[in-house]
Amino acid sequence: MTAAVVVGYVPNPRGDAALEHALQECRRRGARLVVLNASRGDALVDEDVVRGAALEQLERQLGDSGVPFELRQPVRGRDVAEELADVVSDTSAELVVIGLRRRSAVGKLLMGSAAQRILLDVDCPVLAVKGPPHAG
Numbered sequence: 001m002t003a004a005v006v007v008g009y010v011p012n013p014r015g016d017a018a019l020e021h022a023l024q025e026c027r028r029r030g031a032r033l034v035v036l037n038a039s040r041g042d043a044l045v046d047e048d049v050v051r052g053a054a055l056e057q058l059e060r061q062l063g064d065s066g067v068p069f070e071l072r073q074p075v076r077g078r079d080v081a082e083e084l085a086d087v088v089s090d091t092s093a094e095l096v097v098i099g100l101r102r103r104s105a106v107g108k109l110l111m112g113s114a115a116q117r118i119l120l121d122v123d124c125p126v127l128a129v130k131g132p133p134h135a136g
Helices: 013-029 052-064 080-091 105-110 113-121
Strands: 004-008 032-036 069-072 095-100 126-130
Touching: 004 013, 004 080, 013 032, 013 095, 013 126, 032 052, 032 080, 052 069, 080 095, 080 113, 095 113, 113 126
Parallel strands: 004 032, 004 095, 032 069, 095 126
Antiparallel strands: none
8 A cells, every 4th residue: 555644634724735745745755645624513614624616626736736645524523633543544644744823822832732632643743834924
């Protein structure tokens, strides 16, 4: 089985930065990309889930990248850290790429609960990528 890089993707500048870095890592490593776009399913409209035209654009972008990819969009009511840990285990991923939001001083101390859980829960290296300075 080809090595895998897993990226936690959300449709915003942080997610785009993480996706671009993940694609670069796949090219460098000769790995396939597994894109995880998960939802807890606890809201009528989850802005983190890619749908419709945005989903078609994402699939086109991934196809045009030349990197073999798989897109997973589970809606099981589970935390994104749990979903990522399962995908890492399932794919024997050698790297996880996540986007980080910029935070206040207190937020920096706590880093962010999802990012912290991902760092603690996955069994491979994690590359944390910041989005553009103006992205929240």
